[in-house]
Amino acid sequence: MSPNRYFLLARGLQAGFVFLLAALLSGCGDAVSKGKAQAAAASSYELEICGDNKIKNPLEKQLERAFAQLLAGACGDDAFLILSRGDEMTYVQVHYDTKDDSYTLEYQEGSTKNHFATDDELGFRKVFDIFVKYRQNNPSWDEGIRWRRIRI
Numbered sequence: 677m678s679p680n681r682y683f684l685l686a687r688g689l690q691a692g693f694v695f696l697l698a699a700l701l702s703g704c705g706d707a708v709s710k711g712k713a714q715a716a717a718a719s720s721y722e723l724e725i726c727g728d729n730k731i732k733n734p735l736e737k738q739l740e741r742a743f744a745q746l747l748a749g750a751c752g753d754d755a756f757l758i759l760s761r762g763d764e765m766t767y768v769q770v771h772y773d774t775k776d777d778s779y780t781l782e783y784q785e786g787s788t789k790n791h792f793a794t795d796d797e798l799g800f801r802k803v804f805d806i807f808v809k810y811r812q813n814n815p816s817w818d819e820g821i822r823w824r825r826i827r828i
Contacts, residue, residue, distance in 0.1 A: 721811055724758040726751035734759070739807055743800070746772045759807055768810045768817075770803050779803045782826070783818070792823040 723734040725742045734742070739759075746755045755774055760767035768783040781803060782793040798806075798821075809817035 720762050722760045724760070726754060726756060734811065736808055736811070739804070739811065743804055743807075746770075747800070749774055757807070759810055761810070761813075768806065770807070781806065781821070783823075788828040791826055791828050793826050794821050794823055796822055 721733050723731045723738065723742060725731070725745060731738055731742075742757055745751065746757060749755070751772075753774065755772040756769060758767050758769040765786055765788075766784060768781070770782075771780040772778075773780070779798050779800075780793065781796075781798055782791065784791040806817055806821075
């Protein structure tokens, strides 16, 4: 390669770097900032297992273990899990009835005025998937569920 080609290549790389730097400084990097903000929001979860045990920012494996405890009857008749997001007023919760192997699913968004339940018959897999998606801050966490507002 001739010296002129090296010079042109170096100038092209330098111009590309300057363009990228300008784009980031001008706000085009907002997608990165939003991703970090979402990650930060997603990291403020707490899983409550039958009122006794609390796990900050539970991983999927920890959710699996919590559901296993529920199904094994480790919580007795008051078998429930609550996965809260951000504060104790925003959460999804499930009560497991050990007698008839059924789940009661509810969620609340910010206050007791926004408390909802479903009468849908849900199996283990669906309830577990809802908890995993909720923990992942996935907007489709309650897809296909029919909710009704309840008073507390």
